[in-house]
Amino acid sequence: MKHTISVLVENKPGVLARIAGLFSARGFNIDSLSVGRTEDPTISEMTVVAEGNERILEQITKQLYKLIDVIKVEDLTKAKVEFIERELILVRMKVNPREEKKIQETTEEIGAQILKKSKDVLIVEVVGEQNEIETSLVLLKQFDIQRIFRTGKIAMKASA
Amino acid sequence: MRLKGAQILVEALKKEGVEYIFGIPGGVLLPIFDVLYDSPIKFILTRHEQGAAHAADGYARATGKVGVCIATSGPGATNLVTGIATANMDSIPMVIFTGQVRKKLIGNDAFQEADVTGITRPITKHNYLVKETGDLAKVIKEAFYIASSGRPGPVLVDLPVDVTIEESEFEYPEKIELRSYRPTYLGHPGQIKKAARLIKESKKPIIYAGGGVLIANAIQELKELVEKTSIPVATTLLGLGSFPETHPLSLKMLGMHGTIYANYAIMNSDLIIAIGARFDDRVTGDTEKFAPEAKVIHIDIDPTTIGKNIPVDVPIVGDAKNVLKELNKIVQKPDIEDWLTQVKEWKTKNPLRYSRKGGLKPQYVIEEIYKLTKGEAIIVTEVGQNQMWAAQFYSYTKPRTFISSGGLGTMGYGLPAAIGAQFGSPDKVVFDIAGDGSIQMNIQELTTAVLNKLPIKIAILNNSYLGMVRQWQELFYKKRYSHTYLLNPDFVRLAEAYGAVGFRVIREEDVVATLKKALNIKKPVVMDFIVKEEEDVFPMVPAGEAIDRMIEMA
Numbered sequence: 252m253k254h255t256i257s258v259l260v261e262n263k264p265g266v267l268a269r270i271a272g273l274f275s276a277r278g279f280n281i282d283s284l285s286v287g288r289t290e291d292p293t294i295s296e297m298t299v300v301a302e303g304n305e306r307i308l309e310q311i312t313k314q315l316y317k318l319i320d321v322i323k324v325e326d327l328t329k330a331k332v333e334f335i336e337r338e339l340i341l342v343r344m345k346v347n348p349r350e351e352k353k354i355q356e357t358t359e360e361i362g363a364q365i366l367k368k369s370k371d372v373l374i375v376e377v378v379g380e381q382n383e384i385e386t387s388l389v390l391l392k393q394f395d396i397q398r399i400f401r402t403g404k405i406a407m408k409a410s411a
Numbered sequence: 412m413r414l415k416g417a418q419i420l421v422e423a424l425k426k427e428g429v430e431y432i433f434g435i436p437g438g439v440l441l442p443i444f445d446v447l448y449d450s451p452i453k454f455i456l457t458r459h460e461q462g463a464a465h466a467a468d469g470y471a472r473a474t475g476k477v478g479v480c481i482a483t484s485g486p487g488a489t490n491l492v493t494g495i496a497t498a499n500m501d502s503i504p505m506v507i508f509t510g511q512v513r514k515k516l517i518g519n520d521a522f523q524e525a526d527v528t529g530i531t532r533p534i535t536k537h538n539y540l541v542k543e544t545g546d547l548a549k550v551i552k553e554a555f556y557i558a559s560s561g562r563p564g565p566v567l568v569d570l571p572v573d574v575t576i577e578e579s580e581f582e583y584p585e586k587i588e589l590r591s592y593r594p595t596y597l598g599h600p601g602q603i604k605k606a607a608r609l610i611k612e613s614k615k616p617i618i619y620a621g622g623g624v625l626i627a628n629a630i631q632e633l634k635e636l637v638e639k640t641s642i643p644v645a646t647t648l649l650g651l652g653s654f655p656e657t658h659p660l661s662l663k664m665l666g667m668h669g670t671i672y673a674n675y676a677i678m679n680s681d682l683i684i685a686i687g688a689r690f691d692d693r694v695t696g697d698t699e700k701f702a703p704e705a706k707v708i709h710i711d712i713d714p715t716t717i718g719k720n721i722p723v724d725v726p727i728v729g730d731a732k733n734v735l736k737e738l739n740k741i742v743q744k745p746d747i748e749d750w751l752t753q754v755k756e757w758k759t760k761n762p763l764r765y766s767r768k769g770g771l772k773p774q775y776v777i778e779e780i781y782k783l784t785k786g787e788a789i790i791v792t793e794v795g796q797n798q799m800w801a802a803q804f805y806s807y808t809k810p811r812t813f814i815s816s817g818g819l820g821t822m823g824y825g826l827p828a829a830i831g832a833q834f835g836s837p838d839k840v841v842f843d844i845a846g847d848g849s850i851q852m853n854i855q856e857l858t859t860a861v862l863n864k865l866p867i868k869i870a871i872l873n874n875s876y877l878g879m880v881r882q883w884q885e886l887f888y889k890k891r892y893s894h895t896y897l898l899n900p901d902f903v904r905l906a907e908a909y910g911a912v913g914f915r916v917i918r919e920e921d922v923v924a925t926l927k928k929a930l931n932i933k934k935p936v937v938m939d940f941i942v943k944e945e946e947d948v949f950p951m952v953p954a955g956e957a958i959d960r961m962i963e964m965a
Contacts, residue, residue, distance in 0.1 A: 260591075261591055265528065265532075265540075268532065269532060272532055272533055276533050306718065306722075309718060310715065310718075310719060313714045313715040314715050317713070319536070319537040319557060319589070319591060319592050322590055322591040
C-alpha cells in the first residue's frame with residue numbers, strides 16, 4: 252500500500268541528498284517526493300509517497316527520523332489523520348482544429364486551467380488529488396499530447 | 412577573541428579534551444599543521460590514512476572516548492573511507508577532519524579535490540562541509556556531541572583551506588541543543604514492566620548481549636540482571652567482554668562461529684532479551700527459522716535496529732544502562748531450573764574444541780596468550796579465521812578487552828587499531844591477533860608502532876592462505892582454492908627492517924617461551940606462528956542456514 256509521509260527537515264544544503272541516498276541505500280521504493288520551504292525559512296517540508304509492507308514503512312519512518320537533519324516524520328496514512336493532498340500536472344498538446352470543441356469540453360469537465368493557447372498548441376494545468384489527476388490524464392490522453400509533467404504529491408494535515 | 416580557523420579548530424579540540432590526533436598532513440592542511448606544531452595535543456603520524464582512521468577507532472574502543480583523525484583533501488580523504496565505514500558499522504565515536512580545496516574551487520575538479528561529504532554521507536552518522544570560519548566552533552561542538560551521544564558513530568567535518576585561514580571571533584559553545592536530534596535515553600516504564608512480566612513468565616529465557624552493553628557501560632547492570640534471574644547469557648562478537656565468559660551462566664559467543672550451546676539455547680528459547688544488539692545475519696542465520704518459539708524483548712538506543720530483522724514483542728528504546736537499572740528494580744526470578752539443566756548439559760557436551768594433532772594449531776596459540784595474560788590483555792584482531800579463533804579461544808572477562816571490526820569485517824584493521832588502543836591504554840598489554848593476509852593490508856603501520864615505542868605484540872597465525880575464504884572454498888567449492896594461497900614475505904626479517912623484533916615459531920613447544928620473551932620486550936614484536944595450513948574454524952553455520960545446523964570438527 253502507498254503511504255504518504257510528511258517529513259520536516261532543516262533547510263540546509265545536502266538534506267535532499269541525504270534523504271534520496273537513504274532510500275536508494277536501503278532499497279526502499281519511493282513513489283514521489285516533493286520538497287519546499289515552510290513558513291519558517293529554516294525548515295523545509297517534504298512529502299514522500301512510498302510503498303511497502305508495514306515493516307518496510309516502519310523502517311522508512313525510523314530511518315528518516317534517524318537522519319540528524321530530520322526534525323519530524325509522520326506517516327499520515329498510518330496515523331489515519333485527516334489531510335489534504337494535491338498534485339499538479341502540466342500538459343502540452345497539439346490542437347487539431349477538428350478536436351477543439353472536444354478539448355474545451357474535456358478541460359471544463361476535469362477543471363483544467365488553460366495556461367497558454369496558441370494556434371496549434373495548448374498547455375493546461377490540473378490540480379487535484381491523485382485519483383483526480385489519474386482520471387484527468389486518462390481523458391487528456393485521447394488528444395495529441397506532446398509532454399506531460401507531473402509534480403510529486405504535497406500533503407498537509409487538516410489540523411496541527 | 413579573534414582567531415584563525417586553524418586556531419579555532421585546535422582550541423576546540425582542547426576544549427573537547429582530545430589527547431591524540433591520528434593522521435597525515437597535506438597541502439590544504441598546512442594552516443592546521445602549523446598550529447598543531449606547538450600544540451599540547453599529540454599528533455600521531457601514521458603511514459597511510461586508513462591506518463589513522465583505524466587507530467582513532469581503536470583508541471575510541473579501548474577508552475570509550477571520541478577518536479580523532481585528520482587527512483588531506485582528495486586521496487587523503489578517500490583513503491579514510493574504509494576506516495570510517497568500519498567505525499560506522501560498529502557504532503564507534505569518531506570525529507574525522509578532512510581538508511578541502513578553497514571554497515571557490517569546490518566543484519571545479521581542482522587538484523586533490525573529492526566530494527568528501529558526498530562520498531561519506533552513507534557511512535557517517537553525520538557530516539559537515541564548513542563554509543564559514545564563524546561556524547567552525549559550533550560545528551565542532553556538534554560533531555563531538557553527535558559522535559558520542561545516542562548510538563555513537565563517526566562524524567566528518569570537511570574544512571576548505573580558506574576556512575582555516577580566515578579569522579573569526581572564537582567562543583566555544585557550552586551546550587548544544589539540536590531540535591532535530593534528541594536521542595532517547597530513558598526506557599518507557601510501561602514497556603519495562605511488560606519486559607519484567609515476560610521474564611517472570613518465561614520458561615526458557617536467554618540474554619543476547621551486544622556491543623551496546625559496552626558502549627552504554629552497562630556491565631554492572633547486566634551482571635545484576637543475571638544474578639537476579641539466573642538467565643544464561645550469549646554475546647555477539649562485539650559484545651565479548653560485556654559479561655565474564657568464565658561465569659557459569661556464560662554461553663560465550665553465538666552465531667555463525669559461536670558455541671554450539673549458545674546457538675542451541677537461543678534456538679530453543681522461549682524468550683530472547685536482546686540488549687544493544689541488532690540481530691545481524693551472522694547471528695540469526697536464516698531469520699525464518701530463527702528461534703521459532705521465542706518472544707523477543709529488544710533494548711536498543713537506536714529505534715531502527717528494533718524490528719528491522721526480527722519481529723519484536725517488547726521494544727524498549729533507550730540506553731542499556733538506564734533501561735537495565737529500571738528493569739533490575741522490578742524483575743523477578745523465573746522458574747527455569749529445567750532449562751538451566753538443559754543448557755548446562757549442552758554446554759558440557761559441546762565445548763569448543765580442536766585437535767592438537769597435525770602441526771602447530773592457531774587455537775593453541777590463542778589459548779596460551781590467554782593463560783599468559785590472564786585475560787587482562789586487550790586483544791585486537793584482524794578479520795577472518797584469526798578473528799574467530801581469537802573470539803573463541805580467549806576468555807573475555809572485562810569490557811573493552813576485545814577490539815575487532817565486526818560489522819564491516821575490515822581486513823587490515825588490527826595493527827592500526829592496536830596502535831590506537833595502546834595509546835589509549837598505555838599500561839595494558841595489547842595484542843594484535845593477525846592472519847598472514849590481513850597483516851599485510853596495513854603493515855606500513857609497523858613504523859608508527861616502532862617510532863612511538865609501542866610494545867604491541869603482533870601474533871601472525873600464518874597459514875599461507877586467505878584462511879577464511881580458503882575454508883569456504885574447502886567446504887563449499889570442492890577445495891578449489893582459487894587465488895587464496897599466499898606467498899608471503901619473511902615476516903621476521905620484515906619486522907626487523909621496520910625496527911621491530913621478529914620471532915618465528917614452528918613448533919608447539921616453542922609457543923609459550925616465545926610469548927614470554929615477547930611480553931618482556933618493550934617494543935613491537937612480530938611473532939610469525941607457522942600454523943597448520945588447512946585448519947578450519949569450527950563450529951560453523953553455513954551462510955543463510957538456521958543457526959542450530961552447525962558443522963562441527965570432523
